[in-house]
Amino acid sequence: MTGISEPGASRDGYGDALLDLSSDERVVVLEADLGKSTKSCHFRAKYPNRTFCLGIAEQNMALVGAGLAEAGKIPFASTFAIFSERAFEQFRNGIARTGLVVHLCGSHGGMHTGQDGSSAQSTEDLGIFRTLPGMTVMHPCDRNSARSLTRNLLSHEYPSYTRTARNKTREIYSEEEADNLEIGVASELRAGEDATIIACGVMVERSLDAAEELSHRGIEVRVVDMHTLKPIDKDAILRAAKTGAIVTAEDHSVIGGLGSAVAEILSEECPTRMKMVGVRDKFGESGSPEEIMNKMGLTSDNIVQRVIELVQKPGRT
Amino acid sequence: MVYKAQSGHPGGSLSCIDILVGLYRSAMRFDPDNPGWGDRDRFVMSKGHASPAVYSILRDVGVLEDSDLDGFRSLGSVCQGHVDRKWTEGVDFSAGSLGMGLSFGLGSALAARLDVSERHTWVLLGDGEIQEGQIWEAAMAASHLEVANLTAIIDRNRIQNDNFVDDQMRVGDVASKFHSFGWNVIEIDGHDMSEIVSALSEAKASDGPTAIVAATVKGKGVSFMEDNPAFHGAAPNDEQYAEAMEELS
Known part of the structure; x- marks a missing residue:
């Protein structure tokens, strides 16, 4: 399963997956003015009525997701990894604690995000979300695995945080190999x-x-x-x-x-x-x-x- | 409940109970025999410490029993310290951290719109609570997204945990603030049942998000609790309990 060179970023895989999941009417997408960056913009372009752009307001986005989830929707919210931390307590008290399933994606995670500098280079996100009972935490390595693992969230019974990367990485998994990935199985x-x-x-x-x-x-x-x-x-x-x-x-x-x-x-x-x-x-x-x-x-x-x-x-x- | 548990928040429960009676007895689409009905109106008690008021109204409409209320704040009780949807049938939102309920209500309202449902979402906020910035994130978004099936009721009892709201952090002209965020605003006496019922009805019929600013008295109905910051989060002692029960009966 070693890689061939096919560039893409894991955030592109997240955007691909949202489109893959779009046929399920329960799927709704939430943005906080970074949809172009996290790649939920492709879903927004095709399904504007199921996309809610909430401005630069991550805390509100988290709880809007909770309200949608309570009513049976499957919300996929995204922002930069670093700004997901701003809504941490909202995820703790408003989502993880309450048994509601909201999926949060933080893109541009880690030092790998580069030029934007230290304010954007989240190196705590995986650690803090990992402390929440019942929360699933993922960090896929390439576009195809990010796509597959995000698709798997459709039937996932727990809220999740997924970190994606801004920059392109080698393809590690072919599409077929990625299709076999399961959440929680290394x-x-x-x-x-x-x-x-x-x-x-x-x-x-x-x-x-x-x-x-x-x-x-x-x-x-x-x-x-x-x-x-x-x-x-x-x-x-x-x-x-x-x-x-x-x-x-x-x-x-x-x-x-x-x-x-x-x-x-x-x-x-x-x-x-x-x-x-x-x-x-x-x-x-x-x-x-x-x-x-x-x-x-x-x-x-x-x-x-x-x-x-x-x-x-x-x-x- | 608060007396028995010797902990809890009597003041802010008494200030909003008339509003809850109006909601559950006149405005809300709610079936006590089927509190989990998917197409019910949603009620979001955002100031979750006023849980005794919620448990009381759920007892009144027949969802909870006296024995449930007796367990308030004790281990394993369905009546948790702050309202919690995982523990209590008929509770839609898990509160306890202020400032989150209006956002949740907005999500509920958006879901109803996607479902082309008539259901309405009602959110009860404290006036101290609106110091949280997230309230204004949600207020801005509700008007931007032109959500008509959402009503916020602000329990304007003018007292918060440490002190009077005006001394702690002035929230100013609440009606004007919501109006400037694009909301319809109705101002009422939060203890006048006819004003409550008519405002709820007007809010439901409105074509945009509506804020009902309800002037209330913290600790309403118990003379020594009324307008007294000491009873935001303190239980009455034996003598105070006896006196309160006599005044309320």
Whole structure:
């Protein structure tokens, strides 16, 4: 399942999925003046009567979604990942707590968003939404998987937060491969028994690059796409533990994100040596995606180094 | 309820109970035998701490029983501290965090419009609550989206948790504010049943969102609670309870 080069951004996959779901009259789309960016604009253009543009008002958008959901609609709301955080308490008290199903997509997440600078580079979103009981949290790695996982939300019984990326990434899944993805079931993209890299979002392609490089050095690592951070695929993590070393890779703070979620499972179920590649308690700055990812330590080289540190350490079990 | 639980919010429950009687006894499309009927009017108690008023009216129309009310605020009770749709039959909205109900009501109203339904959504707001910015996000959106099946009733009792509203954070001319946001506005005495009933009827017939600004008295009906910020969120003691029950009977 390794990638061929077909550029697209995961946010495009979200826009594709809304159109795929449009034949279901229950589906309604909510925007907060960023539909062109999150890609819900394509649904809006075809179905203006089922699209509600609410202005720059994320808190209102969240609860309007709740009111629609109570009446049987399936609302898909989107804004930038960073501004989804502004409606966090609305999601907590108005949606997750109340048993209503509203789907929120935050695009332009992480350092990968680049030039807009630190005010836009959300590195907390996955962590905070993960704390809400019953909330599903996803971060797909490419256009096709974002499309498929968003489509799966149609019959999903829980509210969700999905982070998508602004910038294009390699195609990791063909359309057919993506069709088989399930929410909560991680995907093994590459086999290996020396160590495992568990990644999400834009770090998946970097993890595949790292695995390639490590292979040249005689280290065969498994690569797992943990597209769903909650409910997390515990079995995939415990299988990864059998390789004896785990590196997590995320364009997100290591506090609360994928690395934390994996560590929560391992520390209780199967203590395993691990390292985290992620944002180390820092804010970003303007720069090209590559420049800022380099500066924050979010490159395939960083992943390679962490794997080598684990694999080469004497006394490894 | 509040006396028995020794916690809760009597003042703001008494200020809005006449409005709830008007809603449930005259205005709302609601079937007590089928409180979950999908095409019912929705009632959003946005100032969720006034839950005793909601439980009382639901008892009055026969959805809840006395024993339900007896459990108010106790572990496992259907009568949670703040109204909660997951716990109480007949409750449409889970409140407790102020400022969210008008947005929820807007969503309900938009859903009714998509369904080409006659159902109406009624939202009860506190006057302290409208200090929350989200109220004005929703007010702007309701008028922009030309939602006619939405009514907000502002319980203008002039007292909030810490103090009088005017001392804490003036909300000023509430009627003018809603008017400037594009709403129809009706001002009434929130304890005059004929004014309440006629305003609700006018609001339902209106061609845009309507705000009913109801002048009320916090703690209405109990002399020592009336207009007294101390009874926003405090239960009466034994003597006060006896005195209150005598005044209310």
